[in-house]
Amino acid sequence: MIMDQMKQGIIFSGFGGVLMKVFLELGWFFKQEKKAYISGIFILLLVAMLQLVPPKVIGILADHINDRTISKGMLAQWMIVLIAVGLAMYGLRYYWRIMIFGSSVKLSKILRNRLYQHFTNMSPSFYQKSRVGDLMAHATNDLSAIQQTAGAGVLTLVDSLSTGGFVIIAMAFTISWKLTLICLIPMPFMAMLTSWFGTMLHRSFYKAQEAFSSLNDKTQESMTGIKVIKTFGQEKEDIEDFRKQSEDVVQKNIVVAKIDSLYDPTISIIVGISFFLSIAFGAKYVLNGELSIGELISFTAYLGLLIWPMLAFGWLFNIVERGRASYDRVAALLMEKVEITDTDNSLDVMPYGDIQFTIAEFTYPGDLRPILNDVSFTINAGETLGIVGKTGSGKTTLLKLLIREFEGYQGEILFGGRTLKDYKLNRLREAIGYVPQDHFLFSASVAENIAFTDPSASMEDIEKAAKLANIHNDILQFTDGYQTVVGERGVSLSGGQKQRISIARALLMSPEVLVLDDSLSAVDAKTEEAILSSLRQNREGKTTIITSHRLSAIQHANLVLVLEDGKVIERGAHEDLMELDGWYKEMYLHQQLEELVEHGGH
Known part of the structure; x- marks a missing residue:
């Protein structure tokens, strides 16, 4: 809904496009918080x-002083009036700040949540x-x-x-309309200049x-x-x-400051x-007797x-233009189309069964x-x-199509006899435990990283999943065991440890399909075999997909596909491929020879 309303606001032009455009664009929020804004x-x-x-x-007292008709009682009376007015203004200013500024904080929260949700989609x-x-800057x-606006x-x-x-x-009707008009002569010039x-x-x-x-992106x-x-x-x-990018930020903000400095x-x-x-x-x-001295004093006080208001009007242009520029940026971002979505009749069930590409x-x-x-191909x-x-x-790429990270392919992918689009996206991904090549760990404890799913x-x-991934003993050696904080992106861990924690994270959800995308590349052959043996024993009846450059990781697979330039050039079980004298056999023998050399020929 917010994106449709933003589209309507963006095509608005004319005078409102100069000053009022952003307020009209935010109309959806003002309606939502109308009680607070009306009260404020x-x-x-x-x-x-x-x-x-x-x-x-002040004008009344000045005239009484000039006419020598002032008295202590009169002075006390007007002093009480001024004190009462001052106290009333003090209390009222407190409440309008709560109403208006408090609501603006809600707007920031709403847009921030919408942005975050949009990012995740x-x-x-x-x-x-x-x-x-x-x-992040958005x-x-x-x-x-925008909150300021x-x-x-x-x-x-x-x-x-x-x-x-x-x-x-007050100036025109209680003192002099002629003097008021004269004093307002310069105002149109101010309106044109501030615009x-x-x-x-x-x-x-x-x-x-x-x-x-x-600059924010460079720093990150x-x-x-x-x-x-x-x-x-x-x-x-x-x-x-x-330094150059920082200087560019300074120069561009100096230009803003120079324009801003013209207002006052x-x-x-x-x-x-x-x-x-x-x-x-x-x-x-x-001098002509058209005004009293007290009225002139009141007039100048009103002036x-x-x-x-004049300064505020200039400040208003400043705030509104900043808010409008930022709102345009945020609106453009929120109008970015979400490419992967659920269909109207998608099933809210977890898929199960054969997978056919x-x-x-x-x-x-x-x-x-x-x-x-x-x-x-088909995986039973x-x-x-x-x-x-x-x-x-x-x-x-094959794996990314399976988890619907990308679409737009010619053909179809069936899971349990239905196309992937037949299932709700979150239910599809609940069925697939995906361990990517780029292992991302959060700045949290080891236990929290494993329990992320x-x-x-x-x-x-958590410990059971860690044992299946052959990382349990390593974790026990950490300073605080499972409560050890791994640091941002797992910076304190080795590549093999990060891979195995990522595998444990996927195993904890006990997925229908476990996908290991070259996720054993940083572990030695012995650890790899221990992990694969554990998976075979504990994932009976569940599907596993493994991509790897090391053929020992997939030699026990029921079906092996050999890809080259996006095409399947060989397929079959390990024994079948070894009989073909093709790429698979050549690479397998080469890797076996490398492993033999590494172990000193024994």
Whole structure:
């Protein structure tokens, strides 16, 4: 719903496109929080009216002093009125802040949650073209600017219009309409100039936010790859690159600051001209007897109250243009299409049974060369499938199609006699325990990493999964055992330990299909055999798919596929492939010879 409303707002143009566009785009939220905003605005109007009392009281007292009719009782009476007004304004200002600023915080929370949910729904192709630092900037800086618009922006809009309007009405109807019109002569010039500044500010702030996103992305990338940077001695170059990007952010924000700095001087000049006109013409009216000295004092005091609405009006353009630039960025992100979704009649059941691939052709989005061509095979439930081939032959691509990370292929994939789209996406993935090549561990304890797929799992279940993955004894040697914090991305663990913890994480969910995507590459042959033997004993009746460069990992599979350039060039059990004198046999004998050499020929 929010994306449709954003689309409507984005095509809005005219005067509202300059100032009111972002408020209209946020109309869905103002409707949702209408009670809080109506209450806050009503209180703001009361405060604006109460502000009119002190200048009027000052004028009345000034006339009494001039006429020598002032008394202690009268002075005490008006002092009580001023104190009461002051206390009332104090309390009312407290409550409108809760109503308006409190609601703006809710907006930030809603958009942040929607962004996060949107991120989790996006397919890998989205993350291939999006930078992590940029996405983080959307969820931080941009949302902060939007929150300002829904909080301080609403305040300045209502306060500037209400205070300014009430003050002008009080000046015109209680003192002199002629002097009021004279003092308002410079105002149209202020409106034109601030509108011009706002247009420039919108463009400049958008560029500044983009520069910040790039710097954010650079920082995240450098921190993640700090080991590689240090290993190749590229610290100076990386620091210089960071310095240049940081300087770019500074320069673009200086441009924003320069435009921003034009508001106050412009408004001060307009206010100064208005004061000059009020004193010059007001003095003339006093001398002519059209105004009393007290009325002129009240008029100038009211004019002083107009300074804030004028400044607030300039500030409003600043806030709104920043918020509009950020909202455009967030809206564009939220309108990114979610490519992998459930169909209307998808089944809310976990799939079970044989898996059948019939892929005529598959090409990654944006690529021209097909990755898979004429790939057909069937895995019976409970069997083990091995997939081997050179790097880039399409092994991982097959697995990504199985878990619906990508679609758009010619052909079909059946699971239990139904196409993958027949099942709800979350139910399909619940049935598949996928261990990818890139093992990601969270900055949490070993136990929490293993229990990621089932946070409610008992320590007994966690240890059982660890034993199946042959990592239990290693964990016991850690400083705090299963409570050892592994560090970001598992930085404190070896490659083999990270692989086995990832396997334990997948095994904990006891999936119908276990997929090991070259997930044993960092362990030695003995550990590999122990893991595979454990899987054969404990996963009877369940399907296992293994891709590997080391053929020993798949030689016990019921079916082995040999891929080359996205095509199946050999298929069969280990014994069948050894009789073919093809790629499989040649690679197997080569790897056996390598292993023999490593063990000194014994």
